[in-house]
Amino acid sequence: MPVLSPTWTNERIELLKQHFEAGLSCREIAADIGVSRNAVIGKLSRLNLTRGRTVDDRKVQDRGTAPARAMRAVPRLQYQMLATIYGETDAPALAGPIDDANRCSLLELSENRCRWPISTPGAEDFCFCGNIAPDSQPYCAGHSRLAYRPNSRVRVMRG
C-alpha cells in the first residue's frame, strides 16, 4: 500500500460484501469505502451480488409527511450522512429540548414563530409551537430537525 493505488483489493471487497449484507444502501457503502456509488454497485454487479432488478427495498421515500409545505428549500446534502458514518459528527448541538411554553394559536403566529402544529388539527387544544424560528425558517431549531430529514433514512418511513 506504500505506492500503488489498489482499486479493489480483498479488504475492500470484503468490506463491500459486509456492508451490502448488513443492509447498507449502495450510497452508504460507497461513502464508507470512499468510492462512487456507481463503483460500488458496478462491483456488486460484477460479483453477481445484485438483488435482481429490484431498484429498492425501501419502497419509496415518503414525501408529503410534513404538516407544512415549507420543506421544499432544503437541499439536504449527503454530507451529513458522510459525517455520521465517518464519526466526524459535524452537527453541533441542535436544540435538544423543545420549549412548548410559547405555544400559540394560528392567529398568534408571526414570521419568526415556529409553525409546528401541536396536537391534532381540529382538536380543541390544537395550537402551534410558537418558539422563535431563526432566519426565515418556518420552524424553530428543534422542530426543523423533525420536519426536515432528521438523519439519513434510518428505518423511519412508516409514519
Next chain:
DNA sequence: CCCTGATTCGC
C-alpha cells in the same frame, strides 16, 4: 423534484 439500484458502454 428527489431519491434509489441496475445496466450499458467507453476506457
Next chain:
DNA sequence: GCGAATCAGG
C-alpha cells in the same frame, strides 16, 4: 476489470 454515464423505477 473498472467506473461514469445512462437507464429504469419509485
